[in-house]
Amino acid sequence: MVQVAGRDVGASGGSAAPVIEAVDLTKRYGDLEAVKSVSFAVEPGETYGFLGPNGAGKSTTISMLCTLVRPSGGRATVAGFDVVRQRTEVRRQIGLVFQDTTLDDYLTAAENLRFHAELYRVPKSELGDRLRQVMDMVGLWERRGSIVKTFSGGMKRRLEIARGLLHSPRVLFLDEPTVGLDPQTRSHIWGYINELKRRESITMFLTTHYMDEAEHCDRIAIMDNGELVVVDTPEALKRSVGRDRVSIKTDDDQAALGVLTERFDLEPTISEGAITFFVAHGEQFVPRLFAEPDITINSVHVARPTLDDVFMAYTGRTIRDAEASGAERNRANPWMRSGGRR
């Protein structure tokens, strides 16, 4: 069953203590409440995704967990350490891959990693092996001596993932790990992340506003307007929608809309020349539609619900609409580039 955020936290799983636990975590910037009393728990080894439009509060939440932003209320622990009172301990337990690159362009790939190892105190005796291990994993071992400036966007992101893992963190945080990359590179990055999941059984916490990427997560928390709307596995979320998406093309859309609304009590919408509506048991519904004398149907497409539909079902709008209306509303992230005060 769908577990509604804010309740039942920590009750799931049972055996192991959660690696990340947030209770009523809140962040206010002046009057704006960017994150509103959010509670959740992430189990060891889990890949946990925050899904939501830009400005939903995902990055602010991740920044609080990474000790980069101080919560206005509530509390959170990462690997058992409090994100406010034990910042240094938390930082030692986590790896970070940000939206924007934080590599030194003028150093080689290996130098970037070696410097990271110094900052995170990786024992010198272990460094050589570990360096090769993480660079092999992202397929950059051969390029270790190249200056990072010569790398493509995808290579840089892979190097950042390798660097985030170098000090063997308990949790790897990935904030929009594929934003700004082309589709092919995005799918490569996900290949590496899935491989990592298999090999290192590390806990991963990521944010994304790409529906297809959220599919890779063990559990998804949908965030909208600073609130957690629902948390569950992608499958359970899709099942919970309970309806299929049906798209039809007709000769007379107006007539078809009338029939769907009045006779079948549905809520059809028109987009890109097709009428779309949600209905339980789509395959069984379609023959009934063909029986209607007032509609001439040219094509039919029935699909299981996607995460888009899940988002729609729980928030009443599509993620694209949400982005358009709430664009950049609460990106009050103090780590923003130029203009950010130190």
Next chain:
Amino acid sequence: MSAAPATVIGVREVGSSLGDDMRAVRMIWKRELIRFTRNKVRMITSLAQPIIYLFILGTGLSQLIPGGTKIDYRTFIFPGVLGMTVLFTAIFSALSIVWDREFGFLREMLVAPVRRSALVLGKCLGGATVATFQGAVMLIFCGLVHVPYSPTLLLTLVAEMALLAFMLTAFGTVIAARMAQVETFQVVMNFIVLPMFFLSGAVFPLDRLPRWLAALTKIDPMTYAIDPMRRAVFDHVDIPPRLAHTLNPGITWAGHRLPVGLELAVVAALGVAMLAAAVVQFSRPE
């Protein structure tokens, strides 16, 4: 925690021991050197300005000095030009923090489980090393401006430049902490760096200046490094004592001329104060 994955290298519970902080200091220092040596263009262009001052401005202005004078103007400004080399290199190094912020690497450093003081100290030592090196390179021109290649003189100058370089990098780091944008760079050059250079006595003697100008030269921290360097140079060239005094009257506080040791102590104290200020700036919660 019960569920530590097998592949994880054991969690190291390290107290912030001095040795661990030193690893971070050394890393930041080393990065500064690598970035400097890899940027050959910067190595050369940062020497262009002092060379222009020394040989073009220096040669041109030496025509204004009466023929009977027993000293070359270029000999006079040589310590000033050394100071200028150190000034520009050190400030540029420190302000690279702003680029680091723009391009993200600063964040990699700030989120690390490392004390901010270690990061700032590494940065200041790195910038100071680079600036001292550039200043030392300028010493090859000693011969062309009638300054002898005396080992004691050269060592004294390098040591004094190192002290100045550290103070200036720390000062630049304080500025960089408050600088949000790369675009502000020009403002810093025009309103801070150039006045510091001209008020330091690098290009004209601090003798018989109008009161307002004399006051400004005394609050310029660079003044306290240029004077010892010029005294060291004058000690090694053939110059009548009266002329030496006119050209290099020293710094007076309440009518007393400061000894070299005290001047250098002022520079060192300012360096430590700037370092502390920079640590405070970078330790503020985000």
